[in-house]
Amino acid sequence: MSEKKSVRPAEAAALLGVCRDTVYVLMRSGRLRSIKAGRARLIPLSALDEFLAADEEFAA
Template sequence: MKDDLSPLLVRPEEAAKLLGIGRTKVYALMRCGALRSVRIDGLRRIPAAALTEFVARLEQEQAA
């Protein structure tokens, strides 16, 4: 049986690809708090749910 688990945390580079933006922009969004992230030792990771929340927030802001 094949596990079809999606990753819970993604690297900033992966987040950039998923969002269709540059890696530098992802780091800027994390720095200003617009995109939630967690630190594991020296590694910065972005919860998959944070990507969904970020996009939903963008949609809400543009709908207003």
């Protein structure tokens, strides 16, 4: 079986250590990239990496 390439918002929230609502706010603001697949909203794992890298650059 292949590795996951995307996660749902609740899983992304757990990985980021924030609540699910915060993930939706980040997606709406454009700070966290996501895709729509049918009725599901998916966040590519690469988008989480990009978000974290951008936050590190902002904090530095």
